[in-house]
Structure formats: structure tokens, C-alpha cells
Amino acid sequence: MALPRPSIHSSTHSLIHRFAILVAGGSGTRMGADRPKQFLLLRGEPVLLHTLRRFAEPALGVREIVLVLPTDQFDTWQALCAQFSVDIPHRLVVGGATRWASVKAGLAALKEYPEGLVAVHDGVRPLVSRQVVERTYAAAATHAAAAAAVMPKDSVRLLSQHGSAAQNRSRLRLMQTPQTFEIDLLRRAYAMPELASFTDDATVVDDLCRVQLVDGDYRNLKITTPEDLVVAEALLAR
Numbered sequence: 442m443a444l445p446r447p448s449i450h451s452s453t454h455s456l457i458h459r460f461a462i463l464v465a466g467g468s469g470t471r472m473g474a475d476r477p478k479q480f481l482l483l484r485g486e487p488v489l490l491h492t493l494r495r496f497a498e499p500a501l502g503v504r505e506i507v508l509v510l511p512t513d514q515f516d517t518w519q520a521l522c523a524q525f526s527v528d529i530p531h532r533l534v535v536g537g538a539t540r541w542a543s544v545k546a547g548l549a550a551l552k553e554y555p556e557g558l559v560a561v562h563d564g565v566r567p568l569v570s571r572q573v574v575e576r577t578y579a580a581a582a583t584h585a586a587a588a589a590a591v592m593p594k595d596s597v598r599l600l601s602q603h604g605s606a607a608q609n610r611s612r613l614r615l616m617q618t619p620q621t622f623e624i625d626l627l628r629r630a631y632a633m634p635e636l637a638s639f640t641d642d643a644t645v646v647d648d649l650c651r652v653q654l655v656d657g658d659y660r661n662l663k664i665t666t667p668e669d670l671v672v673a674e675a676l677l678a679r
């Protein structure tokens with residue numbers, strides 16, 4: 442079901458339709474919880490619901506939100522939607538065995554749209570700000586491909602068979618999501634099965650288009666291991 446409003450907002454790109462694919466098809470092995478981490482509670486609400494709310498903010502003007510879930514978690518999500526009275530329109534799609542396969546499934550659900558911008562976002566990055574999302578849409582409207590990234594805060598060394606060597610971290614970036622693209626470009630990139638092992642969309646697109654990096658946010662953390670939940674709780678409490 443389409444969100445009941447046109448993508449009208451104040452940017453110069455207001456006529457370009459915006460879509461979002463929230464990938465939440467993973468099983469959360471590194472979290473080691475009793476359920477996939479996207480369903481764990483953060484300040485009393487599922488992680489994935491926080492994320493969905495961020496993309497449903499009217500100011501972003503997202504026309505269609507696709508939520509990619511593990512095949513055996515549809516009932517769980519629908520029960521959570523009932524429990525939390527979720528009234529945000531979204532399409533549910535079955536994910537795949539890898540993030541790549543889940544993004545591809547999400548894209549297939551948008552096949553009726555030949556053009557527009559699609560933001561791919563991890564369902565487990567519930568603290569993403571409207572500003573970061575907006576930045577990726579705006580940069581993708583100009584450059585066709587854009588991704589949020591931050592500078593490493595620690596020193597970095599590269600391992601080799603001889604030991605390890607310091608790296609110039611001013612030339613390194615840590616990739617976040619959203620990663621946002623012209624939808625046709627992302628479709629062409631995801632048509633290449635040889636790229637199926639990559640874990641982020643910028644890398645899948647790299648050979649077709651230069652990806653413009655925009656400022657991410659250290660608060661836009663990916664809930665991966667138990668301490669991330671503690672940090673996210675603290676950030677949300679502020």
C-alpha cells in the first residue's frame with residue numbers, strides 16, 4: 442500500500458519519488474539473543490519499529506517503504522504491529538540468505554517504479570536521523586549514488602603475514618546506511634550475481650558509478666552485539 446501523500450518537500454528535488462528498503466532479513470547471530478535483534482526492545486519498542494518510524498517522517502516524503510523480513514518472522518512482525526498499533530503503510534517482503542539477496546528481494550517489490558531514488562537502510566540502525574537520510578537522498582539526486590559514512594575514531598592497522606602496519610585513517614571511512622541510489626542503477630548493480638558476497642550497497646554499485654559519500658553520524662550505530670543495545674538505549678534516553 443502506498444503512503445497516502447505525495448513526496449512534497451522543500452528541497453530542489455521534490456519531484457523525484459523516494460522509496461526506502463529496510464533490510465531486516467538477518468538472524469542476528471552476533472547478538473546471540475533468543476530472537477533476531479530487529480525484534481528486541483529498545484525503550485519498550487522493537488528496534489525495527491524505531492527504524493520504520495524514522496523513514497515514515499512526513500518531511501522525508503518517502504512514497505513507499507519496503508520491509509524485508511526473514512521468511513519465518515512475518516507472524517512475529519504482524520503481531521508486533523498489532524501490539525504497538527503500527528499504522529505506517531509498508532510492504533512486507535521475504536528476505537534471502539544474505540544481505541545482498543534481501544536487498545534484491547526488496548528491489549523486486551518496487552518493480553513497478555521505473556525511476557526514483559531508493560534508500561537502502563539496515564533495519565537494525567534505529568537511531569538514524571532525518572538529516573542523515575535527507576543528505577543521502579539529496580546527494581543521490583545529484584550524483585546517482587550516495588552513502589552515509591563516518592571517519593574512524595581509532596588508529597587503524599592492516600594485518601599482513603609479516604605483522605601489521607599503521608594506516609592513514611584520514612583516508613578511511615566507516616560505511617553506514619542509508620545508501621541511496623537511482624533505482625535503475627541499483628537494479629543494474631543487483632543484477633550481477635558475482636557481487637552477491639558484498640555486505641553493502643555502495644560496494645555492489647562501485648563498478649557502475651562513483652558513490653558520493655555524505656556525513657553519517659556516530660549515533661547511527663548498527664545494533665550488532667549486546668553492548669550496542671545498551672548504547673542505543675542511552676542515546677534514545679537523552
Ligand SMILES: Nc1ccn([C@@H]2O[C@H](COP(=O)(O)OP(=O)(O)OP(=O)(O)O)[C@@H](O)[C@H]2O)c(=O)n1
Nearest residue numbers: 464465466467468469470471538539540543564
Ligand atoms: N540475510 C540477511 C542478512 C542481513 N540482513 C539485514 O542486513 C542488516 C545488516 O546485517 P547484520 O547486522 O549483519 O545482521 P544479521 O545478519 O542479522 O547479524 P549477524 O551477521 O550477526 O548474523 C540487518 O538489518 C539485517 O537484518 C538481511 O536483510 N538479510
Ligand SMILES: C[C@](O)(CO)[C@H](O)COP(=O)(O)O
Nearest residue numbers: 540563616617618640641663
Ligand atoms: C551495510 C553495512 O551496515 C555498512 O556498514 C554493513 O556492511 C553491514 O554488514 P554486516 O556484516 O551485514 O553487518
